[in-house]
Amino acid sequence: MLDIKRIKENPEKVKEGFLAKEIHCQEELARVLELDALRRDLIFETETQKAEQNKVSKEIPQMKKAGQDTTAIFEKMTQLKAAIAQNDEKLREIEAEYRNLMLSLPNLPDEDLKPGGKEANEAIRYHGEARVFDFAPKHHVDLCTDLGLIDYSRGTKLAGSGFWVYRGLGSRLEWALLNYFIDTHLGDGYELVLLPHMLEYQCGETAGQFPKFADEVYKIANPTDDRMHFMLPTAETALVSLHRDEILTEADLPRKYISYTPCFRREAGSYRSDERGMVRGHQFNKVEMVQYTKPEDSDAAFHELVGKAEALVRDLGFHFRTVKLAAGDCSASMARTYDIEILIPSMNGYKEVSSVSNARDYQARRGNIRFRREETGRPELLHTLNGSGLATSRIFPAMVEQNQRKDGSVVIPEVLRKYLGGLEIIEAQRPR
RNA sequence: GGAGGAGUCGCGUAGUCCGGCCGAGCGCGCACGAUUGGAAAUCGUGUAGGCCCCAAAAGGGUCUCGAGGGUUCAAAUCCCUCCUCCUCCGCCA
Numbered sequence: 243m244l245d246i247k248r249i250k251e252n253p254e255k256v257k258e259g260f261l262a263k264e265i266h267c268q269e270e271l272a273r274v275l276e277l278d279a280l281r282r283d284l285i286f287e288t289e290t291q292k293a294e295q296n297k298v299s300k301e302i303p304q305m306k307k308a309g310q311d312t313t314a315i316f317e318k319m320t321q322l323k324a325a326i327a328q329n330d331e332k333l334r335e336i337e338a339e340y341r342n343l344m345l346s347l348p349n350l351p352d353e354d355l356k357p358g359g360k361e362a363n364e365a366i367r368y369h370g371e372a373r374v375f376d377f378a379p380k381h382h383v384d385l386c387t388d389l390g391l392i393d394y395s396r397g398t399k400l401a402g403s404g405f406w407v408y409r410g411l412g413s414r415l416e417w418a419l420l421n422y423f424i425d426t427h428l429g430d431g432y433e434l435v436l437l438p439h440m441l442e443y444q445c446g447e448t449a450g451q452f453p454k455f456a457d458e459v460y461k462i463a464n465p466t467d468d469r470m471h472f473m474l475p476t477a478e479t480a481l482v483s484l485h486r487d488e489i490l491t492e493a494d495l496p497r498k499y500i501s502y503t504p505c506f507r508r509e510a511g512s513y514r515s516d517e518r519g520m521v522r523g524h525q526f527n528k529v530e531m532v533q534y535t536k537p538e539d540s541d542a543a544f545h546e547l548v549g550k551a552e553a554l555v556r557d558l559g560f561h562f563r564t565v566k567l568a569a570g571d572c573s574a575s576m577a578r579t580y581d582i583e584i585l586i587p588s589m590n591g592y593k594e595v596s597s598v599s600n601a602r603d604y605q606a607r608r609g610n611i612r613f614r615r616e617e618t619g620r621p622e623l624l625h626t627l628n629g630s631g632l633a634t635s636r637i638f639p640a641m642v643e644q645n646q647r648k649d650g651s652v653v654i655p656e657v658l659r660k661y662l663g664g665l666e667i668i669e670a671q672r673p674r
Numbered sequence: 675g676g677a678g679g680a681g682u683c684g685c686g687u688a689g690u691c692c693g694g695c696c697g698a699g700c701g702c703g704c705a706c707g708a709u710u711g712g713a714a715a716u717c718g719u720g721u722a723g724g725c726c727c728c729a730a731a732a733g734g735g736u737c738u739c740g741a742g743g744g745u746u747c748a749a750a751u752c753c754c755u756c757c758u759c760c761u762c763c764g765c766c767a
Contacts, residue, residue: 306694
């Protein structure tokens with residue numbers, strides 16, 4: 243959520259920010275300002291009435307004690323009460339519309355971002371070089387099937403298109419990746435958090451999925467209870483709500499969290515033919531990094547997170563590039579995002595394997611997440627950042643494709659071998 | 675699933691039966707000050723947040739005693755719904 247003061251003070255600047263994101267909210271902005279004015283007038287009027295009500299109310303016991311007649315004053319109070327009730331009702335309506343609109347407005351992009359969409363993204367650095375094959379490399383679906391790592395058809399049998407089953411060594415490889423990520427983060431002083439995988443509405447509202455992007459998540463209806471749960475689309479959704487409605491102490495910041503969770507996404511209508519296999523499933527495993535920081539520290543934290551994601555990708559032996567996303571390619575809640583992209587031989591061009599973002603105070607305002615600044619003694623909104631560190635769903639296929647040998651076997655990256663009993667190569671095996 | 679109990683200002687509690695003197699007492703914690711060579715101890719003072727008015731500060735107002743609604747001139751206190759926690763019983767990983 244944006245600061246209403248920021249909108250009021252400089253609506254042109256806000257408009258400009260939205261345009262950079264290629265989002266057109268002119269009407270919403272105008273309406274928000276209109277509602278805010280209405281709201282304030284109404285609050286002022288109602289509170290004046292309430293002050294009168296309280297004042298008179300305090301006089302009543304004394305009048306009674308003095309034996310005075312209270313009939314006239316009771317009548318007046320009844321009228322006042324009715325007027326207040328009417329205003330309160332009006333105010334409720336206005337504030338509901340106001341809050342809903344405010345929640346639907348996206349975050350503003352940082353000023354140094356290029357305006358426009360994907361085409362304006364900018365690769366800011368490269369690491370290593372793409373592998374050149376001296377044979378025709380196999381597609382990861384074939385490799386994983388031939389090596390018995392992934393069972394696509396049985397995944398589909400169990401849960402439909404977009405699901406798969408890890409088998410045998412495939413499961414162990416997946417687990418090795420996750421352990422490698424987790425161990426690295428633990429070494430960097432992050433706290434590992436294991437979370438509920440089903441969340442209540444408010445988590446989605448704080449993180450930014452609700453109300454606007456509700457279609458991207460799986461909702462769970464409970465027949466005996468009208469409270470909705472949804473499957474978390476990313477651990478960020480839960481981690482950002484961890485300290486919702488809290489005031490953290492300044493000395494406690496930054497908070498550095500990681501969590502492993504499966505992530506559930508509907509991905510409605512987004513399937514593309516070059517995304518055959520594990521690249522865009524409805525369920526995938528991810529280790530997520532989240533930081534809560536003081537506002538002045540969030541830029542440093544952002545670079546720390548980018549660096550951590552890069553190190554993971556690099557140490558798995560990948561060539562990658564880091565891309566600074568243009569304003570319009572950042573998601574609605576984020577002020578800034580860098581993607582780390584690798585080449586997956588079977589796919590055209592670079593594909594995102596990690597996305598690191600700074601939400602600044604956008605999520606904190608939605609979730610009322612603050613810290614008490616020692617200098618002033620007052621609570622202040624903090625900044626939230628998140629980054630994948632990492633999701634396996636693209637790393638896994640990229641790894642088997644990139645590390646394949648002519649004979650169909652796959653070399654295991656060194657950093658993973660200790661999780662696999664020292665295994666170095668996955669040999670082709672008979673299908674089962 | 676059945677029966678009962680409870681949620682109050684960072685923590686612990688008083689207040690709820692009998693509505694107004696309770697936005698709320700006390701203890702602990704914390705901050706500042708006094709005392710001290712310094713500290714402990716002691717004493718004193720202070721100690722929530724949101725919103726509105728105000729250019730800002732100062733100040734004023736308003737709302738919040740788990741959440742929401744109701745009764746009333748007036749609700750921490752009475753009524754209703756919901757949430758959470760605890761105890762006991764049952765059932766099951």
